[in-house]
Amino acid sequence: MDADGQRNHLKAYGVAYAALKLNITVDWLLNYKGGSFSMDYTDAMVRLCKLRGVTYEVIGDGQYGGILNEIANPDFNGDIIKLEKAPRIAVYTPPNKEPWDDAVTLVLTYAEIPFDKVYDDELLADALTKYDWLHLHHEDFTGQYGKFWGQYRLATWYQNDQKSAEAMAAKHGFKKVSQLKLAIAKKIRDFVAGGGYMFAMCSATDSYDIALAADGVDICDVPFDGDPMDPNAQSKIDYNNTFAFKDFRLVANPVEYEYSNIDNTNFRRVDMRVDYFTLFTFSAKFDPVPAMLTQNHTTTIKGFMGQTTSFRKEVLKSSVLVMGDFKLANEARYIHGEFGKGTWTFYGGHDPEDYQHMIYDPPTDLNLHPTSPGYRLILNNVLFPAAKKKPRKT
Numbered sequence: 505m506d507a508d509g510q511r512n513h514l515k516a517y518g519v520a521y522a523a524l525k526l527n528i529t530v531d532w533l534l535n536y537k538g539g540s541f542s543m544d545y546t547d548a549m550v551r552l553c554k555l556r557g558v559t560y561e562v563i564g565d566g567q568y569g570g571i572l573n574e575i576a577n578p579d580f581n582g583d584i585i586k587l588e589k590a591p592r593i594a595v596y597t598p599p600n601k602e603p604w605d606d607a608v609t610l611v612l613t614y615a616e617i618p619f620d621k622v623y624d625d626e627l628l629a630d631a632l633t634k635y636d637w638l639h640l641h642h643e644d645f646t647g648q649y650g651k652f653w654g655q656y657r658l659a660t661w662y663q664n665d666q667k668s669a670e671a672m673a674a675k676h677g678f679k680k681v682s683q684l685k686l687a688i689a690k691k692i693r694d695f696v697a698g699g700g701y702m703f704a705m706c707s708a709t710d711s712y713d714i715a716l717a718a719d720g721v722d723i724c725d726v727p728f729d730g731d732p733m734d735p736n737a738q739s740k741i742d743y744n745n746t747f748a749f750k751d752f753r754l755v756a757n758p759v760e761y762e763y764s765n766i767d768n769t770n771f772r773r774v775d776m777r778v779d780y781f782t783l784f785t786f787s788a789k790f791d792p793v794p795a796m797l798t799q800n801h802t803t804t805i806k807g808f809m810g811q812t813t814s815f816r817k818e819v820l821k822s823s824v825l826v827m828g829d830f831k832l833a834n835e836a837r838y839i840h841g842e843f844g845k846g847t848w849t850f851y852g853g854h855d856p857e858d859y860q861h862m863i864y865d866p867p868t869d870l871n872l873h874p875t876s877p878g879y880r881l882i883l884n885n886v887l888f889p890a891a892k893k894k895p896r897k898t
Contacts, residue, residue, distance in 0.1 A: 505538035507801040512874040515556040516541065517883040518615035522552055524590035524890055532796065532891065534788040535582040536575055539799030539884075542568065556616070557874075583788035585796060591701070591889035592634060593619040596627070596692075597641035600668070605867035607705060607855045608639045611879045614870040617886060624672050627688050632695040636889040640708035642811075642854065645689045645715035646723060646763060647682025650707065650811070653727045654759035656863070680729045682715075682722070689715045696747075697844030703885045706810035709850040710766040713746040714754070725758040743821075747841060747848050752819045761811065767852075768835040769813040776859050779807035781814075781830040781837040796891060797840060797849065797884050798827050800877045807837070808878065810854030810861070815839060828881075838881060849885050856881075 505513060520530050520541045528549070531542040543549060545562060553560040563571075575582040595609055599621075612619050619639075622631055632638060644650045649666055656662040673684040689712055696702050704712060714723070718741060722734040733756060734740065743750040752764045762770060783803040788795040807813075807830065814835035820826070821841075828838035840849045855861045856878025857868045873879065 505540045505799075505801060507538065507875075509537060509559060510801070510875065511559045512557045513538075513801065513880055514611060514615050514870060514874055514876065514883065516558045517880075517887060518617050519549065519552055519556060519558050520587065520887060521590055521615070521617045521890075523549055524587060530587040530890075532585040532587055532799075532887070533571070533575060533582065534585060534792065534795050534799060535580075536571065538801035541587075542571075578789075581785070581788055583792055583795065585792060586892045587887060587890040588892055589890055591636035591886070593617065593637045593639075593886065594622045594632065594635040595619050595639045595641060596623060596643065596688075597621050598623055598665075598668070600664070601641065604642045604863070605855075606641045607868075607879070608703070608882055609641070610855075610867060610870060611882050612886070615883060617883075624676070624684065624688055627691045628676055630691070632691065632700065635695075635700070637701045637703065637886065638692065638695060640692070640702070640704040640712065642706050643708040643711065644763075645685045645708070645711045646718070647680060647685050647715075648724055648728045648758075648763070649681075651755075651758070651761050651763060654761065657727070680724070682724050682729060686715050686719060693843070696846035696848055699845040701846060701885070701889045702848040703851070703882070704848070705851045705882075706854045707763070707812045709815070709852070710749065710752075710812050711763055713749045713766070714752075714763055716745040716747075717741045717743055717749075719745055723754055723756075725756065727758045746821070747843055748821060748824050748839060748850060749815070749819045750821050763812075766815060766819050767812040768816045768833060769809065769811075771816065772814070772833040772835065774807070774830075774833055776807070778832075779830070779859075780804050781807055781828050783828045783838070784826065786827075792891075793847075793888075794825060794827050794840060796888055797881070798838075799884050800880050801875070802877050805837075805856075805878050805881070806859075808853040808856050808859050808861075810852065812852055814852040815850070847888075851881060 669681045678684040721740045755762045786794040825840045826836045857873045
């Protein structure tokens, strides 16, 4: 899984997942040749690697024992993590997701990792109990329809989305979409607290925390719910309810394409030619969780924008673990934390291989990016629940 040795990093994750589905234990060799996977030889897995264009090597027990000894050396920053069971994967996404595509569903499909689509009906019926890992599609949990009103309120897709959301809220007995989305956010919070793994990108990150912080507070203006927002909404925000963010300021203007000052998009002045963020190097033997989540064939990842591009470090809680940042803009790009028995990971930006993905742009063709390090970070999270984890040392 290093830069030169692997032809298709993304599909390699799919091969590892397929092995787990066949009850084949996979060793994840942290920091060894880019975070390689090892498993017992079977003709079926060799055929699968050939079919999917994944580079592999057949080695003997003695040679593998030498690799294990190398990784076990205290001077080598590596470890061996057993992947034991294929995680059950759900993606929270609306039936009609126009005009957006979603990086996670794109890469899961490309890597041939199966997943179920769930939405409000399923979450309110407690369907998350069937899953280990949940991704939040490009979503607005505040009930403000992505803050697209200023530019797209006359667009058919926007009007249809609003009607659909309002109908869904009414179906479940809520007077407002914001109340429905808060109930959904709490279902997700309970999923994580009970031991689930939640992963979110772009606006699903900050809008999720804002919704939790605004429990019982009307932060939606007239265009979104028919009445003005609470004039004292900012003073009523409860940062104790959030996973990641504190002390943020809401953006009340309904025309402005932003929820709060959590996102660094409007503060950064970065030329795309130098827009790269850096992954932190963690001790695989002492901090296996962040080490798993940052496995890659490079520590330098090209940046990419989104409605929520990155997270201002000033509003991060002290408990948040920053796994990737861009110091010139004082922003975090990739963050992680624990809640209850589970974990959450937030990844800024919309599409790792499309610098400024615009509405109506076509989906990224991952056949053109089989070695994408930005997409690898997503797939690290997908396999993360399969790991037999060791307690983190502090």
